[in-house]
Amino acid sequence: MHKLLTFFYLLTLSCWSQNPIQSSLNLMPWPQEVQENEQQFTVTPNLTIAINGPSGMRVPHTATSFLRRLSNRSGVFINEGFPAPFSNDSTASITVNFKTIAALSIETDESYNLQVTANGISINATTDVGAIRGLETLLQLLENDATSYYFVGVNITDAPRFVWRGLMIDVSRHFHSVDVIKRNLRAMASVKMNVFHWHLTDDQGFRVESKTYPKLHTVASDGLYYTHEQIKDVVAYANKLGIRVIPEFDVPGHATAILTAYPELGSKPDASYTIERFSGVFNPTLNPIIEDTYTFLENLFTEIAPLFPDAYFHIGGDENAGKHWNENEAIQQFKADNNLATNHDLQTYFNIRLEKILNKLGKHLVGWDEIMTPNMPKTAVIHSWRGENEGLQKGGTLIEAAQKGYKTILSNGFYIDRMESVIKHYQTEPIGTISLSAEEEACILGGEVTMWSELVTSLTIDSRIWPRTAAIAERLWSNKTVTDVNHMLKRLQVINYNLEAVGITHLRNKAVVLRNLTNNQNIDALKTLTNICEPLKIYSRNEGGTEYKTYSPFTLFADACTADAMDALQFNHLVKHFLADKNEATSAEIKILLTRWADQYELFSKLEKNPKLTPLEPLSLNLSQVSATLLNLLNGKKVPKKTLKECKKQITLLKQPFADTELMIVNNLELLFEALK
Known part of the structure; x- marks a missing residue:
């Protein structure tokens, strides 16, 4: 780990240096104001926490978790494992x-002030939510030397830039248990995210128990759904972490x-339907012209809404091509008559009727940006997902919604299931360069990371969400000027390992997948390959490669690989800098990597082969073989022309996908080869 951090420190000095932050602290998201005071507070067995505020669950829960994580990370046997009221411990650490x-x-105030000196630590906040945000920052200040662990001395004043900093998890395409949800809620809280968007229904499954319409969970879920009690448990757990839960029931x-x-309730008369097993956009659509549809939705939402106390309720509303509407003569006549x-x-008509239903239940309607039409009431929240990042600079759906007076949240640019680099996500600026009035800017509530689960199971979902989501959390919390990519990358490496302490499995489960691939043989060669290969991006793994069903194997090589290898x-x-100056130190670092890649085939060849x-x-x-040739060239050895010709062919071969992955070094292998041959 130390060597990796050293690399990112050097990277920070050499490129991408926009608005560099002059600090070695590993805080994420970066606070609004940080002043270091050159002091430190040493962690000893006598450390205690006192709570000075009204009785509630959030601060005691987070403070207790803080003590466990602190003790585990530092190895210090803390004498008092629980926080106490201030009246019982006025001299607390x-x-x-x-x-x-x-x-x-x-409207929740999440601001806090944190002061760390040699004599003690204080967190001051208006609300208990602000207080628990301060505790998370304090834990990130833990460092050590050879003799002790300590908190770095600081004075931090902090508050979020945006009020909506969310993570959406799709549990329809692949179901994820309560335990999976809870560990991701803990990770969200650790980087100060505050909205969990629960995508509960789609073509592949309806994931909520319904006592009003029981066939929704007995027929349409494959037996994989959440009971009312489980939903209440998750909502209560999220509440303790300062996280709101927004359900999504995607219609029509x-x-x-x-x-x-x-x-x-379907738009195609006398059709029969079965749960969808593939990914994609499908034609089955609710019939918007029959009253039974609205009776069904009102009864269902009346049953479900009380499980989710939040004021917002997501109705989806996306990707309706209307094929079955076009084929239904009664629907076409209804359109003409109205x-x-x-x-x-027609969908606007449907959405307006849904909004009235939700308003009666005390809910604000949220929908994907397709719902934004001239007749849609301004009380609806527009969830922007379409278009490329560049479109935001020219006024994408987020900006358009804000300019029209809608509250709006951004997911365009934060689709982490596309397996793109954290750098691209980090550089997605919600407001962009568009000039907005204060009222328009206030309409932009924030953004959400979207984890669509067509290609993830509970074994791999954490590796797709984290650690990239931590960088997006920073984009939504920190000041707009915090844009130094390399400072982010350096800090992200520390946060990456800290996420394990809250139960995230993104690192450990790679070995589980690789052992499955090798039938429990040595996995070192495959580990080496996963560090340079990434899954095919932007859905090409599913669309242009293998066609996966919901029950296909997701324990393959691509599932062990991640973005940002x-x-x-x-x-x-290193290659970029070597080609610029032929530096010997850089050459030595390149040789270390080439040697590793040249040697990995010997390990691979010893594996007992199987179809995976x-x-x-x-x-x-x-x-x-390419790595061995490049090593010889770097070492100044004479390489036969035949070998050079073969190397060029091998590089071309390496440009093709392998097992739904791409080799992320191949272009620089080629550049290095052309420069040295």
Whole structure:
């Protein structure tokens, strides 16, 4: 780990140096104001926490968790394992002061002040939510030398830039248990995220128990759903962490599972439906012209809404092509009779009726940006997801919604299931360069990371969400000027390992997948390959490669690989600088990596082969031979023309996908080869 951090420190000095932060602290998200005081508070067995504020669950829960994580990380046997009221411990090492218990909403005050000196630590906040945000920052200040662990001396004043900093998890395409949800809630809290968007229904499954319409969970879920008690448990758990829970029931499209249970609500007369097993956009759609549809939704939402105390309720509303609407003569006649020129107009009619239902239940409607039409009431919240990042600079759906007076949240640029680099996500600025009035800017509530689960199971979901989501959390919390990519990368490496302490499995489960690939043989060669290969991006793994069903194997090589393959990042950076100055120190670092890749085939070749490993054979072999040739060239050895010609062919071969992954170093292997041959 130390060597990796050293690499990122050097990287910070050499490129991407926008608005560099002159600090070695590993805080994420970066606070609004940080002043270091050159003091430190040493962690000893006598450390105690006192709570000075109204009685509630959030601060005691977080303070107790803080003590466990502190003790585990430092190895210090802390004598008092629980916080105490201030009246019982007025000389506590850490004093947490706050005035009110917050009712979670977009108005919640999350600000805090944190002071660390040699004599003690204090956290001061208006609300208990601000206080627990301060405790998370304090834990990130833990450092050590050879003799002790200590908190770095600081004075921090902090508050979020945006009020909505969310993570959406899709549990329809692949179901994820309560334990999976809870560990991700803990990780969210550790980086100060405050909205969990629970995508509960789609074509592949309806994941909520319904006592009003029981076929939704008995017929349309494959037996994988959350009971009312489980939902209440998750909502209560999130509340203790200062996280709001927003449910999503996607209608009128993405409705195959609903129609599997209640086909009479469909737009295609006399059709039969079965739960969808593939990924994609499908035609089954609720019928918007029959009263039974609205009776069904009102009864369902009346049952479900009380499980989710938050004021917001997401109805989806995306990707309805309207094919079954076009094929239904009664629907076409309804459109003509009601002056609805397009299917978009018909969906607006549907959405307005849903909004009235939700308003009666005390809820604000949230929907994907397709719901934004001239007739949609301004009380709706627009969830922006379409278009490229560049579109935001020219006024994408987020900006358009704000300019029209809608509250709006951004997910465009934060689709982490696309397996793109954390750098791209980090550089997605919600407001961009558009000039907005104060009222328009206030309409932009924040953003959400979206984890669509077509290609993830509970074994791999953490590796797709984390650590990249921590960087997006910073984009939504920190000042707009905090944009230094390399300072972020350096801090992210520390946060990456800290996430394990809250139960995230993104690091440990890689070995589980690799052992499955090798049938429990030595996995070192495959580990080497996962550090330079990444899954195919932007859905090409599913669309242009293998076609996966919901029950296909997700324990393959691509599932062990992640975005931002570490050795690839390092090698590509080193080659860039070597080609610029032919520095011997850089050459030595390149040789270390090339030696590793040249040697990995010997390990790979010793594995007893199976059908899961066979597709990786040409990757391992050709990488080994190319790396050996480049090593000889770097060492000044004479390489036969035949070998050079073969190396060029091998590099071309390495440009193709292998087992739904791509080799992220191949372009720089080629650049290095052309420069040296």
